[in-house]
Amino acid sequence: xINSDTALTLNENDxxxxxxxxxxxxxxxxxxxxxxxIKKYAEExxxxxxxxxxxxxxxxxxxxxxxxxxxxxxxxxxxxxxIRKIIGDLSNEERVLVGLNIKPLMx
Amino acid sequence: MQSxxxxxxxxxxxxxxxxxxxxxxxxxxxxxxxxxxxxxxGGAGCGKTLLSMQFLIKGITEFNEPGVFMSFEEPSDDLxxxxxxxxxxxxxxxxxxxxxxxxxxxxxxxxxxxxEYDLEGLxxxxxxxxxxxxxxxxxxxxxxxxxxxxxNQAILRAELRRxxxxxxxxxxxxxxxxxxxxxxxxxxxxxxxxxxxxxxxxHRVIEQVSTRRLRIVKYRGSTHGTNEYPFLIDENGxxxxxxxxxxxxxxxxxxxxxxxxxxxxxxxxxxxxYRGSNILVSGTAGTAKTTVACYFADEQCKKxxxxxxxxxxxxxxxxxxxxxSIGIDLQKHISDxxxxxxxxxxxLNGLELHLLTLRKLIRDFKPTTVVIDPISNLxxxxxxHEVRSMLVRLIDMLKANxxxxxxxxxxxxxxxxxxxxxxxxxxSLVDTWITVxxxxxxxxxxxxxxxxxxxxxxxxxxxxxxxxxxxxxxLLDVKLGPDGxxxxxxxxxxxxxxxxxxxxxxxxxxxxxxxxxxKRKVLEANIEALRxxxxxxxxxxxxxxxxxxxxxxxxxxKKENDK
Numbered sequence: 001x002i003n004s005d006t007a008l009t010l011n012e013n014d015x016x017x018x019x020x021x022x023x024x025x026x027x028x029x030x031x032x033x034x035x036x037x038i039k040k041y042a043e044e045x046x047x048x049x050x051x052x053x054x055x056x057x058x059x060x061x062x063x064x065x066x067x068x069x070x071x072x073x074x075x076x077x078x079x080x081x082x083i084r085k086i087i088g089d090l091s092n093e094e095r096v097l098v099g100l101n102i103k104p105l106m107x
Numbered sequence: 108m109q110s111x112x113x114x115x116x117x118x119x120x121x122x123x124x125x126x127x128x129x130x131x132x133x134x135x136x137x138x139x140x141x142x143x144x145x146x147x148x149g150g151a152g153c154g155k156t157l158l159s160m161q162f163l164i165k166g167i168t169e170f171n172e173p174g175v176f177m178s179f180e181e182p183s184d185d186l187x188x189x190x191x192x193x194x195x196x197x198x199x200x201x202x203x204x205x206x207x208x209x210x211x212x213x214x215x216x217x218x219x220x221x222x223e224y225d226l227e228g229l230x231x232x233x234x235x236x237x238x239x240x241x242x243x244x245x246x247x248x249x250x251x252x253x254x255x256x257x258x259n260q261a262i263l264r265a266e267l268r269r270x271x272x273x274x275x276x277x278x279x280x281x282x283x284x285x286x287x288x289x290x291x292x293x294x295x296x297x298x299x300x301x302x303x304x305x306x307x308x309x310h311r312v313i314e315q316v317s318t319r320r321l322r323i324v325k326y327r328g329s330t331h332g333t334n335e336y337p338f339l340i341d342e343n344g345x346x347x348x349x350x351x352x353x354x355x356x357x358x359x360x361x362x363x364x365x366x367x368x369x370x371x372x373x374x375x376x377x378x379x380x381y382r383g384s385n386i387l388v389s390g391t392a393g394t395a396k397t398t399v400a401c402y403f404a405d406e407q408c409k410k411x412x413x414x415x416x417x418x419x420x421x422x423x424x425x426x427x428x429x430x431x432s433i434g435i436d437l438q439k440h441i442s443d444x445x446x447x448x449x450x451x452x453x454x455l456n457g458l459e460l461h462l463l464t465l466r467k468l469i470r471d472f473k474p475t476t477v478v479i480d481p482i483s484n485l486x487x488x489x490x491x492h493e494v495r496s497m498l499v500r501l502i503d504m505l506k507a508n509x510x511x512x513x514x515x516x517x518x519x520x521x522x523x524x525x526x527x528x529x530x531x532x533x534x535s536l537v538d539t540w541i542t543v544x545x546x547x548x549x550x551x552x553x554x555x556x557x558x559x560x561x562x563x564x565x566x567x568x569x570x571x572x573x574x575x576x577x578x579x580x581x582l583l584d585v586k587l588g589p590d591g592x593x594x595x596x597x598x599x600x601x602x603x604x605x606x607x608x609x610x611x612x613x614x615x616x617x618x619x620x621x622x623x624x625x626k627r628k629v630l631e632a633n634i635e636a637l638r639x640x641x642x643x644x645x646x647x648x649x650x651x652x653x654x655x656x657x658x659x660x661x662x663x664x665k666k667e668n669d670k
Contacts, residue, residue, distance in 0.1 A: 025227040034222075057228060061235035068212045069228040071257070087257075088222030099219030 018042070018050035019079040020100075023064070025057045025072045030089045034073040037090035045102050077101075121329045124172075124244070124280040127165025128158065130347030134323060134332040139304055144271050144281040146301040148293045149308030154319060154340055155284040157193070158308070159246040160186070161344045162282055164195045166244045167205045174244035175236040175279075176208045179252035183208040193344045207236040213256030220258050226266040230273060237279060245274065245281040251295045271300045292324065303327045309335070318459055321347055337459040346463055348500060359383065364476075364511055367406025368399060370573070370582030371541075374558055376565035380539055382475075383509040384562070385502055387482075387533055389516040390543035394554055395575055396515040397421075399543060400478045401430045401437065402580060403513050407476040408440035414476040415468055416448045419484040423448035434579045447472055453484040458497045461485060466504060475510055482514040482533060502536050538562040546572070546594050553595040556582070572598070 022038060024031035035054065042050045057064050057072065067076050071087040077100050086099040123137035132138050139145045139162075147155050156178075163174035178186060186208060187197040200206040209232060237245065250267070257263055274281045283301055285293030292298045298305055305324040310317060320335045338347040362382035365372055372378045380386055386403075388396050397420075407414045418426055426448060427437045440446035449468060453461070469477065485494055505512045516533060534540060540559040545552050555570040572594045573582045583598070593601045 023228065025231055030223055030225070037222075057231045061231045064228050064232040064235070065209060069232070070211060070213065070226055070253075071224040071229070072227045072231075073224060074228065083217070084219065085217050086219040086221050088220050088224040091222035095219055095221035099221060 017080070018046050018077070018100075019053070020050060021053045021055060021067070021076040021078055023055050023057055023067065023069045023072055023074045023076065028072075031073050033089040033091065034075065037093075037096070038075055041090075041093060041096055041102075045097070075100075123329070124166075125170060126162045127169045128161050128345055128347065129343075130336070130338070131321075131345075134321075134336055134347060135304075135326065136329060136331055139280055139282070140326070140328065141280055142275065142278045143303040144274050144283055144301045145304040145306065146283050146285060146293070146297055147306045147308065148285040148287050148297070150287045150310060153308040153310040154338070154345060155308060156181070156186075156248050157190070157340060158345050159248055159282040159284055160190055160195070163206065163244050163246055164190070164197075164200070167200055172243045173205045173240040174207075174246065175233065175240065175242045176206065176246045176248065177233060177236070178208065178210045178248050179213065180249055182210045182212075186210075193342060195344070204240050207240055207242070209233075209236050211252075213252055215256050218256065224259075224262065226253075226263075226270070229266075230270065234277070237277060243279055245277075245279045246284070247281065248284045249286060250283055251285050251293065251297065254295050267297070268300050298324075308338075339460055339463050341460070341463070343467075346466075348459060348462060348466075360509060364412075365406050365410075366399075367402040367404075368573075368580050368582070370571065370580075371399075371556065374567035374569075374571065375561060380511060381563065382511050383506060384511060384538035385505065385536065386511075386513045386539040386541065387516055387537040388513060388541050388543065389518055391518055391545060394543040394545060395573075395580070396517070396543055397426075397480055398430075398433065398575060398580060399541070399556075400480050400513050400515050401426070401435055404446065404476065404478050405430075405435045405437065405440070407511075408437075408445040411445060412476050413472060413474040414440070414446050414478065415472055415474045416446065416478045416480065417465065418448055418450040418480050419453050420481065422450045426450075432577070433575055434577060447474070458485060458494065462497050462501055465501065469504070469508065469510070477505060477510050477512045478514075479512065480515045481517050483516040483518070498533055498536060539564075544570075546570070551595050555594065 020038065020042070022031075022035060024034070035052075038052060042052065055063055057069065063069075067074075067083075067085075073087070073089060075086040075090060075096070077084040077086075084099055084101065086096055090096050121137075122141035123135070123139060124141045125132050125138040126135075147158060149155055160176065163176055166172040166174050176186070181189070183197075190197060197206065197208060201208065211229065211232070233245070236242065250270075253263055253267075254260070271283075283297060285295070285297045287307075288294035288296070292305060292307065302325075304326045307322045307324050309320045309322070311320065312318075319338050319340065321338045322335045323331045323333065336347050338345055360382040363377050363379040364382050365379040366375070388399050390396050400416075404414050404416050416426070421429070423441075427441070430437050437446060437448070441448065447468070449464070451461075451464070465477075465479075482498070485497070502512070514533065514537070539561045541556065542559055543554060543556045546555045547553075553572055554574070555572050557568075557570040558566040560566075569585055571582050571585065573580050575581075
């Protein structure tokens with residue numbers, strides 16, 4: 001499901017309003033789940049104005065330092081600033097949306 | 108079979124990685140367990156980061172083992188700056204591809220947890236760093252920060268366990284640091300995961316003097332020193348003082364070194380101290396302990412022995428000036444490099460730092476003679492127990508280097524020749540003990556010197572009086588009076604008495620001489636008279652004989668005529 005290129009960008013769009021990076025380490029069940037989750041949320045809430053880049057740390061470990069990656073999978077919101085990080089398989093939609101600041105905390 | 112296999116490996120040596128930290132390798136008997144993680148724990152500011160950094164740097168500079176420093180607390184730049192003041196240049200090591208410093212920033216506010224995750228990212232980063240420089244040494248400082256940054260403790264603990272296994276599999280020698288917890292060694296119980304070697308650092312302040320201590324809590328598969336060892340952080344990093352292991356197997360020398368004081372040599376059967384022995388010169392204030400010590404230093408320097416003089420009371424200049432006044436030229440020895448005077452106030456540092464300074468100077472200067480003046484001043488900076496343990500280590504170190512050492516000690520009691528606290532802690536450790544003391548009486552004070560003990564050497568039991576003149580110390584001959592040894596004015600009085608009686612005696616002899624001359628004259632006169640008498644009797648007899656002969660002759664003539 002995930003292309004084995006080092007960095008795979010879905011929805012080729014450099015100037016996208018929402019630039020998301022997903023760091024993974026190989027195709028583990030958690031990575032797969034995380035990717036499908038974020039794609040689902042993005043399509044739902046950010047349709048047409050987002051890009052997702054996937055970085056496989058097994059292939060390019062040197063990239064881990066730059067974004068201070070500890071845990072995988074980690075979703076990084078690069079744009080809009082400030083940078084936000086969400087770790088885990090993103091199964092908790094509520095937390096992901098709050099973390100990405102797409103949606104305020106539910107009352 | 109089993110005996111065979113033990114014979115095959117008669118000397119199994121547990122594989123260890125030398126830390127290169129002064130003293131630590133001695134305590135651990137060779138270093139940290141090779142290829143295994145070691146936990147270093149302790150409170151804030153006790154030197155965990157420095158110790159682990161030094162482990163890496165020494166590994167690079169001394170053993171050519173590249174390292175990775177993964178910092179969870181300080182950014183890389185701060186670390187570089189912090190250790191630069193200790194003379195380590197991280198930037199250069201990084202540029203040489205010998206060291207990787209990776210700062211792992213865990214910011215709780217930036218991270219949102221949503222679902223299952225693992226710390227593979229950390230593993231990858233570490234693995235990447237290790238592979239980049241082919242590191243064999245790894246430091247994780249302080250990994251417990253993760254607990255503050257991440258919520259899911261269950262994942263974290265499982266991942267940490269996996270991390271330590273992974274480190275073992277990688278075969279790197281790792282140091283993991285951890286903050287000391289309330290009742291456990293570390294706050295998060297890291298000691299559960301790292302079970303091969305645990306070192307505890309401690310920083311205590313006792314009577315306003317701080318002392319850092321290090322203890323090996325456990326070390327699987329190896330013997331190690333179990334005591335608490337003081338350690339120091341100075342401009343060269345960490346040094347541990349390992350020597351409480353008094354093995355007492357130093358080489359001994361039968362060489363004799365002169366005391367330098369004319370006359371005192373004579374009080375020892377062999378004419379001085381043994382080389383490598385410790386000499387204590389004790390006495391009350393103003394009894395010339397320093398002078399005696401300087402004499403010894405001077406003598407040693409003259410013989411080309413390198414000497415360090417640790418002065419805890421006087422500055423070098425003052426000492427040189429004062430000794431010049433009694434004819435000892437220390438400046439000459441300083442100039443030609445045979446003498447080093449190191450002055451510092453005892454209260455400047457804790458005992459351990461003093462000991463370490465001593466140790467460093469001794470290592471750098473390589474003296475054969477050391478003078479510590481006075482050792483009793485050090486007691487002001489520590490408890491008796493601490494002073495004693497420090498002195499044991501000091502003396503041990505001196506013995507191991509075969510250094511002849513003179514300590515002076517000020518005792519407080521003026522009336523007793525027996526020691527007070529300062530001496531008591533030293534006296535059993537030293538080989539030779541000389542006491543200089545005041546001897547008061549007849550309204551004056553005199554100085555006396557005597558030997559309390561001299562291991563392995565016969566010695567004089569007399570208290571010898573000495574005077575200090577512009578030419579230096581002069582030991583006076585022993586004068587025995589009716590009440591013991593005479594000193595000072597009593598000695599003078601005794602001398603005058605002796606002189607008087609001598610004169611009297613001489614007069615007596617003269618008188619007797621004259622009398623005998625007179626007697627001889629009388630005798631001679633008598634002889635003359637008797638001879639005269641004898642002669643006159645003899646003369647008379649001769650006269651009679653002559654007369655008789657004449658008469659006979661006359662009678663004979665008459666008979667002839669009658670015929």
